[in-house]
Amino acid sequence: MTDSEGSQRTETLQGPTPAAACDLIARGLDRGAIVTAYGRCTVDYDGRASSRLEAGHRHVMLKPDGAALVHTDEGQQPVNWQPPGCDHEVVREDDALVLESVRSTPNERLRVRFEDVLQVSAFSGSDENDLALVGTEEDLRQRILEEPDLLEAGFTPLATERETPAGAVDIYGEDAADRAVVVELKRRRVGPDAVSQLRRYVDALERDLHADAAVRGVLVAPSVTDRASGLLTEHGLEFVALEPPAE
Amino acid sequence: MTDSEGSQRTETLQGPTPAAACDLIARGLDRGAIVTAYGRCTVDYDGRASSRLEAGHRHVMLKPDGAALVHTDEGQQPVNWQPPGCDHEVVREDDALVLESVRSTPNERLRVRFEDVLQVSAFSGSDENDLALVGTEEDLRQRILEEPDLLEAGFTPLATERETPAGAVDIYGEDAADRAVVVELKRRRVGPDAVSQLRRYVDALERDLHADAAVRGVLVAPSVTDRASGLLTEHGLEFVALEPPAE
DNA sequence: TGTTCCATGTCGGGT
DNA sequence: ACCCGACGTGGAACA
Structure with missing residues (x-):
């Protein structure tokens, strides 16, 4: 047939x-x-x-x-x-x-x-079209780069994908007091793994800069689980609730 | 038709x-x-x-x-x-x-x-059969429980899925010197995330036992990446090369 | 190729 | 339901 x-x-x-x-x-x-x-x-x-x-x-x-x-x-x-x-x-x-x-x-x-x-x-039949997807982590990054105050007033992004001995940091920047800030982005609610990841970057960067001033670590996601929240506190890391743009 | x-x-x-x-x-x-x-x-x-x-x-x-x-x-x-x-x-x-x-x-x-x-x-037509899969992390665990010396001579498993404030430990046991050992299993080559995971468990258990004696952390996997290897050293964790059973 | 990390991850097990 | 971690994860970007 x-x-x-x-x-x-x-x-x-x-x-x-x-x-x-x-x-x-x-x-x-x-x-x-x-x-x-x-x-x-x-x-x-x-x-x-x-x-x-x-x-x-x-x-x-x-x-x-x-x-x-x-x-x-x-x-x-x-x-x-x-x-x-x-x-x-x-x-x-x-x-x-x-x-x-x-x-x-x-x-x-x-x-x-x-x-x-x-x-x-x-x-038979090929498909020449690519998927247009919105609402990814990349979209969340764009949102912050365009409007850094969403993270916090006075935040200045300096680099994305900044390399550290522990891997690449999503966004690297400075706060209003010129302290180094490591930002880790997640498009959805985060658990302990994301906190550990952020911690690795902060540790590595502190070592890399061998500066006396501590590096701030900020996790940006729609929300956090309880356990992750505890880990954040335990390690002196911060959280900012923010979602990828809806459209 | x-x-x-x-x-x-x-x-x-x-x-x-x-x-x-x-x-x-x-x-x-x-x-x-x-x-x-x-x-x-x-x-x-x-x-x-x-x-x-x-x-x-x-x-x-x-x-x-x-x-x-x-x-x-x-x-x-x-x-x-x-x-x-x-x-x-x-x-x-x-x-x-x-x-x-x-x-x-x-x-x-x-x-x-x-x-x-x-x-x-x-x-139309249903499928009443389940997949029989061999070579998973569970198989690796069985292998160690049956022959603990594969981990190291004198290791004694005490519990699997032992709960800690950071989550459940794959295998919890004691070494020949009665020191607490946390074992994290991976069925394939591991990167930094697995090291972080092990570290969370070791940290949590040390706190939980509030013992003076340090808790040993052992990562069991076929192999490790360089970065993961560095992280292991950095945090005083150990690695044992072991694969899931082939059949 | 090897490493690293994202994903509309999915899936299963536990609480 | 939510949390948590495994998965023959797959896929992409980068070194």
Whole structure:
């Protein structure tokens, strides 16, 4: 069953024989299509870890960039997958259809063995558009750089991504009294990890400047958890409630 | 085009009219099927952040648990998505077909507007099997509990998930000299964040025990980055190279 | 390639 | 619900 609308193409087989399914998939992979298969299968993975999934009905997608996704009827995340950069292969084994996606560095292998293929499809067509996303940490940074008083009156940003021995500081600046200020940004409510991160930067910068004057550390986020709040106090760090711009 | 094999069903339409596509999708959602659509569409998301994606060819999957996935021909991750728990809806608007997935807490809305639907499908069939995964942090923990000498000669595990004011410690125990030992496990090579985490636990435990004797902190992972190694030294923490069991 | 950190992270377990 | 940390995290930017 083929549909040809100019350069866009879709091919599908329902309840195909293994041979027919294998053929459609092979041709789909060959011409750089997105290939999907649905049916009863087992899934084996071996690489950074190892897994096995007993027989059940799943949806498999092979992308032309080498990514592979195995989805069940539940969950946002695939139950098994392979990152882009893999080589896809389709072979027949006895009465079964086997899809295999392999990569190196690290050596990883994903193997889906269909004992019953209910549908296979191949979709062609590229996507030249990028996602326009708003509300990220970068947007929050822009907001502060444009209006430093949002952090506190008299704050002056001096650098972004300033390097320290502990890593790059989101915003580095000075307060009204010319004290060094390290600002760590988070787009959402923060826990203990963000406080530790800020602490690393403050420690490193104090050492780096080997100044007597202490470096101030300010965490900027929509809100903090209790534990994180305690850690902030404990380490003499500060918090400013601020969200990424809404639009 | 319907295929009925007992209780397993797949339905597919190629190059359907908006009305036919809408009908198939509505019935699919109704009976708890996985619904997919492929075609030229725009995608809008608004919630924790906001995004817009101009027209292009994408593959959309709606799951019966409320998850939604929009995939392009590249990348392991969907370009847009919605977590499980959403309500899916399909409506016709002018000549277009619109899929909408909405949830609350937080309020989020995903809207896919197809100006051209090349294929729609509905797949039924559940998956009662769980994934059997080996090589996780839990496996690494078991390995050490069964053979504590892997950490160091004379180590005695006393508790797992021991609570401290900073959170739960992976393994808590004593060394040959009866000194308290905090063990933090990572299944893969670690960076600065893991060192900070271990440090939080050691600090908290020292305070908790208000003992004079210092608490030892040991990071167990396959390897460490340079920066993390420096941080370990700086804070008097230790490292033991150990991997999760391979099988 | 290796390191570091963000993410609409997602997911599971605990309180 | 919120908190917390693991994840085969994935992905990008930078050295």
